[in-house]
Amino acid sequence: TMPLSRRTGQIPESTWTLGFREMTEPWKGAVGCLGVAVFFAMTIGIISWQALEQSPEEWVLRGRDAGMLVPAAEPPPPRDHCWHDGGQFCYSWEEDAELRLSLEPPAAPGTECYGVRWTPLRPDVTLKDCFSMANVSWYGGPSIRAQRWPLNGAESPAQPLVSGNLGTNPDGFGPVLERYFLGSTGVTVTVAPDVPLLLSLESHRHFCLETPAGRAEALHYQLCVSADHPARCPEHLTKDFPPRRSPIWRYHGPEGSAAKIRRGLRSLVRRLKRHRLQEGVVALGERGTAVLAAADHVPSERRRRQAPALVAPLELSITLSPYAGVASPLFLRSLSSGEAAGYWLSRQPRPGGSSIPLLTTWKGQLCARLNITSEAALGWFLSRARRLRQALGATYVVFEGVEGNSFLEQDVPAPTELACDGYTEVLAAALATLGNGTVISAGIRSSHLPLFVQMSPLRSDWSHAGLKGLIPSVLHYSLLGYNFFIPDAIGGSGDGAPPGDPELFVRWLQIVTFLPVMAFGSPPWICCDTWVLNLTRQCIQRHRDFVVPLLLKYSEEWQSLGYPIFRPTWWLSPTDPAAFTIEDEFLIGDEVLVAPITEKGQTWRDIYLPGEGHLWLDTNTARVFDGGTTLRNYSASLAEVPVFIK
Numbered sequence: 001t002m003p004l005s006r007r008t009g010q011i012p013e014s015t016w017t018l019g020f021r022e023m024t025e026p027w028k029g030a031v032g033c034l035g036v037a038v039f040f041a042m043t044i045g046i047i048s049w050q051a052l053e054q055s056p057e058e059w060v061l062r063g064r065d066a067g068m069l070v071p072a073a074e075p076p077p078p079r080d081h082c083w084h085d086g087g088q089f090c091y092s093w094e095e096d097a098e099l100r101l102s103l104e105p106p107a108a109p110g111t112e113c114y115g116v117r118w119t120p121l122r123p124d125v126t127l128k129d130c131f132s133m134a135n136v137s138w139y140g141g142p143s144i145r146a147q148r149w150p151l152n153g154a155e156s157p158a159q160p161l162v163s164g165n166l167g168t169n170p171d172g173f174g175p176v177l178e179r180y181f182l183g184s185t186g187v188t189v190t191v192a193p194d195v196p197l198l199l200s201l202e203s204h205r206h207f208c209l210e211t212p213a214g215r216a217e218a219l220h221y222q223l224c225v226s227a228d229h230p231a232r233c234p235e236h237l238t239k240d241f242p243p244r245r246s247p248i249w250r251y252h253g254p255e256g257s258a259a260k261i262r263r264g265l266r267s268l269v270r271r272l273k274r275h276r277l278q279e280g281v282v283a284l285g286e287r288g289t290a291v292l293a294a295a296d297h298v299p300s301e302r303r304r305r306q307a308p309a310l311v312a313p314l315e316l317s318i319t320l321s322p323y324a325g326v327a328s329p330l331f332l333r334s335l336s337s338g339e340a341a342g343y344w345l346s347r348q349p350r351p352g353g354s355s356i357p358l359l360t361t362w363k364g365q366l367c368a369r370l371n372i373t374s375e376a377a378l379g380w381f382l383s384r385a386r387r388l389r390q391a392l393g394a395t396y397v398v399f400e401g402v403e404g405n406s407f408l409e410q411d412v413p414a415p416t417e418l419a420c421d422g423y424t425e426v427l428a429a430a431l432a433t434l435g436n437g438t439v440i441s442a443g444i445r446s447s448h449l450p451l452f453v454q455m456s457p458l459r460s461d462w463s464h465a466g467l468k469g470l471i472p473s474v475l476h477y478s479l480l481g482y483n484f485f486i487p488d489a490i491g492g493s494g495d496g497a498p499p500g501d502p503e504l505f506v507r508w509l510q511i512v513t514f515l516p517v518m519a520f521g522s523p524p525w526i527c528c529d530t531w532v533l534n535l536t537r538q539c540i541q542r543h544r545d546f547v548v549p550l551l552l553k554y555s556e557e558w559q560s561l562g563y564p565i566f567r568p569t570w571w572l573s574p575t576d577p578a579a580f581t582i583e584d585e586f587l588i589g590d591e592v593l594v595a596p597i598t599e600k601g602q603t604w605r606d607i608y609l610p611g612e613g614h615l616w617l618d619t620n621t622a623r624v625f626d627g628g629t630t631l632r633n634y635s636a637s638l639a640e641v642p643v644f645i646k
Contacts, residue, residue, distance in 0.1 A: 087102060087103045088100060088101060088102035088103065088115075089101055092121070095121055095122060096120075096121055096122065096125055097118055097119060097120050097121055097125055097127060098118070098119045098121060099116075099117070099118055100115075100116075100117045100119070101114055101115065101116055101117075102114065102115040102117075103115075104222060106224075107224055108226070110226060111224050111225065111226045112224065112225045113222055113223065113224040113225075114222070114223045114224075115220065115221075115222055116129075116220060116221055116222070116223055117218060117219070117220035118218060118219040118220070119218045120211075120216050120217070120218070122216070123214065123215075123216040124214065125216070126210065126211060126213050127210065127211045127217075127218075127219040128208055128209070128210040128211075128219075129208065129209050129210075129219065129221075130206040130207065130208040130209075131181070131183075131189065131206055131207055131208075131209075132205075132206050133152045133204055133205055133206055133207070134205075136183045136184055136185055136187075137150035137152055137183070137184040137580040137581060138150050138151045138152060138181055138182070138183055138184075138207060139151060139181070139182045139183075139184075139475075139476070139479055139568075140178060140180045140181045140182050140476075140479060140480060141161075141177060141178070141179075141180070141181050141199065141207070142161060142163075142173035142174060142176075142177035142199065143166075143173065143174030143175065143176045143177055143456065143473065143476055143477075144156065144166075144173060144174055145166045145170045145171070145174065145456075145465055145469075146463065146464035146465040146469055147464065147469040147472040147473045147476055148464065148472055148583065149471070149472035149475050149476065149568070149581075149582075149583035150184070150580065150581060150583075151181075151201060151207065152203070152204050152581075153203055153204065154201045154203065155201055155202065155203045156171070156173075156199070156200060156201040157171075157200055158198045158199070158200035158208065158210055159172060159173070159198060159199065159200070160196075160197070160198055160199075160212075160405075160408060160420075161173065161177065161179060161191075161197045161198065161199040161420075162404070162405050162408060162420055162421055163175050163176070163177055163403040163404060163405075163421050163424055163442050163444055164403060164404050165401075165403055165404060165456075166456045166457075167456070167457060167494070168361075173199075174403075174456050175402070175403035175404075175424075175441055175442035175443070175453075175456060176442060176443040176444075176453060176476075176477055176480065176482055177421075177443075177444065177480075178444070178445065178480045178481075179191035179192070179193065179195075179197070179221075180480065181207070182479070184570070184577075184580045186225055186226045187223065187224070187225055188222075188223070188224045188226070189209075189221055189222070189223060190221060190222045190224070191209065191220075191221040191222075192220060192221070192222075193420060193421070193425075193445060194419065194420065195211075195217070195218075195219065195220060195221070195420075196211060196212050196215065196217050196419070196420065197209060197210070197211070197219075197420075198210040198211070198212060209221065246280055246281075246516075246517045246518045246540075246543060246544070246548075247277075247279075247280040247281075247517070247518040247519065247520055247540055247543075248280060248281045248282075248283050248317070248486065248517060248518070248519040248520065249268065249272065249277075249280060249281065249282050249283065249314070249520050249523065250282075250283045250285070250489060250493075250519070250520065250521050250522075251264065251265060251268060251282055251283060251284050251285065251288060252521070252522065253265070253267065253268060255285075255287050255288045255291055256291075257291065258291055258292050258294070261284075261288050261291055261292060262310060265282060265284075265310050265311050266310075266311075268282060268311075269282065269311050269312075269314055271523065271525075272314070272523070275523070275525060275533060276537060277523070277536070277537065277540070278313060278314065279313075279314065279540075280314055280315070281314060281315045281316070281317050281395070281396060282310075282311040282314050282315070282316055282317065283317040283319070283396075283398070283519075284316065284317065284318050284319060285319050286319040286320065286321055286363075286400060288319075289318040289319050289320060289388070289392075292318075292392055293388050293391075293392070309393050310392070310393060315394075315395040315396070316392065316393060316394045316395060316396075317394060317395065317396035317397070317398055317439075318388060318389065318392055318394040318396075318397055318398070319397075319398045319399075319400060320384075320385055320388070320397060320398070320399055320400075321362065321399065321400045321401035322369055322370035322372070322381065322399070322401055322402070322427065323360075323362040323367040323368070323369055323370075323401055324344070324367055324368050324370075325362075325365045325366065325367050326359065326365075326366050326367065326368065331344075331367075331368055342371065342374050342376060342377060343370070343371055343374065343376070343377040343380070344357040344358070344368035344369060344370065344371050344377075345357065345358045345368070345369045345370070345371050345406055345407075345418075346358055346371070347412055348412075348413060348415075358406055358407065358410065358412065360406050360409065360410070362401060369401075369406050370427075372418075372423060372426050372427050372430065373415060373417055373418065373426075378430055382430060382431075382433065382434065385397055385399075385431075385434060386434065389434075395437055396437040396438070396439060397434065397437065397438055397439070398439040398440075398441075398454060399427075399431055399438070399439065399440045399441065400441045400454075401441060402424055402427055402428060402431075402440045402441045402442040403424055403441055403442035403444075404423070404424070404442075405418070405419075405420065405421065405422075405423060406423070421444040421445075424442045424444040424446075425444050425445050425446060427440075428440055428442070428443070428444070428446040428449060428451065429446065429449065431451065432446075432449040432450060432451055436450065438450075438451055438452070439451065439452040439453070439454055439486060440452070440453060440454070441453070441454045443477075443480070443482045447480060447481025447482050447483075448481070451484075452484050452485065452486055452516075452517070453477070453482050453484070453485045453486070454485070454486045455473060455477070455485055455486060455487050455488050456473075456488065456494075457488050457489075457492070457493045457494035458470065458488045458492045458493070458494050459492050459494040459495055460491055460492035460493070460494065460495045460499045460500075460501070460504065461492070461504070462504065462598070462599065462600045465494070466492050466494075466504075467492070467504060467507060467508055467511075467598055468583075468584070468598050470487065470488075470508070470511055470512075470598075471511065471583060471584055471585070471586055471596075471598070472583045473487075474487070474515065474566050474586060475566060475567075475568050475583070475586055477566075478564035478565055478566035478567070479564050479568075481562075481564070483516070483555065483558055483564060483565040483566065484516050484555075485515075485516060485517075486516070486517045486519055487512055487515050487517065487519060488519070488521075489519045489520055489521030489522075490505060490508045490509050490512055490518070490519065490520055490521070491504060491505045491508050491521065491522075491527065492504075492508070492521075493521045498521065498522040498526055498527055499521075499522070499527050500527060501527075502527060502528040502529070502532055503600065503601070503638065504600070505524070505527055505528055505532065506528075506532060506535065506638055507596060507597050507598065507638075509524075509532075509535065509536060509539055510539070510596050510597075510641035511594070511596050511641075512539075513539040513540075513542055513543050513547065513641070514543075514547050514586075514588060514592075514594045514643075515547075515566075516551060518539070518540060518543055524536045535639065547588070550588050550589060550591075550592060551565060551588070553589065554588065554589040557589065565588065565589065566586050566587070566588060567586065567587040567588075567589070567590070568582065568586065568587070569582045569585055569586075569587065569593075569608055569610040570582075570610070571587060571590070571610070572587070572590065572610035572611035572614070572627070573610040573611060573612065573627075573628065576610075576612075576628070578608065578630075579608065579610055582608055584596070584598050584605075585607070585608060587610070590646065591645060591646045592643065592644070592645055592646070593609065593610070593616065593643070593644040593645075593646070594641065594642075594643055595607045595608075595634075595636075595641075595642040595643075595644070596636075596641045596642070597636050597641070602636075603635065603636060603637050603638065604633045604634060604635050604636060605633075605634060605636060605642075606630055606631065606632050606633065606634065607630065607631040607634045607642055607644075608629075608630050609625055609626070609627050609628065609629050609630070609631065609644065610627060610628070611627035611628060611646070612626075612627055612628030613627060613628070614626075614627035614628075614646050615627065615646070616644040616645070616646055617644060617645045617646075618642065618643075618644055619643045619644065619645060620640050620642065620643070625644075627646075
């Protein structure tokens with residue numbers, strides 16, 4: 001963090017300098033000198049901005065903390081139109097664009113905030129601001145398939161900054177994102193939710209904010225510089241810790257009929273009991289839930305009270321989505337009743353025409369998607385979820401398919417309330433009314449809601465799309481305020497097959513032990529031997545006895561101060577550049593450091609201990625080390641995960 005050298009609350013003086021190309025004619029030289037003198041006399045600016053001459057393709061606006069790259073085609077000298085206003089200043093380039101910078105109320109004490117607004121003056125002007133990654137590490141923004149920490153190592157072409165499903169679009173952005181970027185220098189960039197925005201990431205060079213071409217849209221965002229710790233979650237005022245039992249055992253048995261599902265669930269519970277793993281939640285997928293939810297298979301209230309629970313003594317989790325297949329009884333009934341146009345997202349009708357459902361694909365099937373702008377449709381969907389939850393005796397309900405903009409995917413104009421990520425935001429707020437035990441698949445401006453967020457599936461390998469991407473995802477989610485998440489199944493589920501590498505399973509298990517929930521795609525006895533099964537029992541007990549109390553403790557700090565529960569090493573070493581790029585360690589609060597192995601075949605690693613002046617105790621060896629140091633080639637056998645207590 002960088003202390004401010006002057007009092008906040010007023011626009012600082014700044015100087016604009018323009019380098020002119022060499023001019024041989026005397027009159028050109030005179031005009032140039034006059035222009036330079038005029039600009040030097042101006043006492044306006046923001047964070048000591050300077051405009052430096054670059055190649056004909058670009059100008060750079062440089063500040064004390066970061067840079068902004070503005071592509072242009074040899075723009076003429078800007079003209080200030082509001083020099084008399086001490087709270088803002090603006091420049092325009094003739095027939096191209098206008099830039100307006102304004103002092104804004106600080107988000108917190110010791111913070112300076114400025115509004116930046118570019119307005120195109122012609123419809124063919126595209127606005128693009130790029131933020132340099134040279135000597136600055138950036139965090140936040142979107143989740144991606146191979147998550148990086150910091151974002152500097154990520155690569156992405158310009159595309160709409162809208163949540164998506166990484167399973168169907170691995171090159172797009174993931175289901176959890178915020179229009180919030182944090183630089184290691186204490187600078188934050190926040191973009192308003194209603195701004196149509198493209199984001200591009202060019203590895204180790206810059207990330208760029210851009211308006212869609214040909215739409216003459218304004219580009220506006222807020223820049224803040226903090227003298228204090230900058231990493232407060234954008235939204236953090238959740239009222240309750242959303243309880244969730246752990247571990248989760250996902251059901252992958254037969255789903256051909258309700259009878260087969262019930263037999264499969266009972267068989268899974270018996271095997272868990274036999275291996276002394278009779279606690280947690282059995283998770284039923286969307287297909288299995290739909291089979292059990294069919295009208296002739298849902299028991300009456302009297303039968304439900306008399307019948308034993310499906311998975312006792314464990315608890316049941318069911319899965320729903322806002323999609324309905326075009327051949328499903330649900331969708332066909334809405335067509336026959338004439339309610340399809342109101343209950344499902346529809347294309348805007350032509351004058352005199354009728355609405356047609358906007359069809360999309362979900363899990364390989366042609367589907368319609370719930371129209372959440374209709375109170376009747378949304379009320380019906382929530383009532384159905386409550387009814388199924390009660391009828392099936394489920395403690396938890398998982399909602400998949402919350403992410404994405406169906407209109408944008410098909411290049412169809414969206415209603416105003418569903419522009420950008422409006423669908424995800426509105427649906428999340430509605431699902432939060434179902435109470436505790438609700439899990440959603442996306443997070444957009446919803447970190448203040450008492451919901452768990454399901455992480456995207458990871459590949460069953462050692463890459464950043466697999467195990468190496470787990471800790472960067474944890475830090476990314478937590479920084480954005482999503483501290484209560486359910487990680488992907490241990491060993492990874494993105495490949496659709498049980499993990500076959502026992503070493504990968506163990507290293508994955510060791511990380512997930514220290515996260516909010518432990519989830520298993522397949523029981524440990526399927527992939528591994530008795531030793532791994534015993535280790536699994538130990539990790540489940542460690543999670544229950546050691547980790548959960550820590551999460552409860554730091555959830556209070558998150559609610560009161562906005563600090564993330566899972567923190568990067570630079571949280572305790574904010575001025576050490578070595579801490580900015582560490583992506584294979586994380587802190588729980590300020591007192592526990594987890595430094596697992598993420599490389600195949602390794603039984604040692606370098607460990608950075610943050611916080612100069614602190615002492616760290618190795619829980620495996622009881623040895624004590626100084627903070628602000630790096631332990632070289634530190635031993636960590638397959639049975640161990642390095643964990644230090646401050």
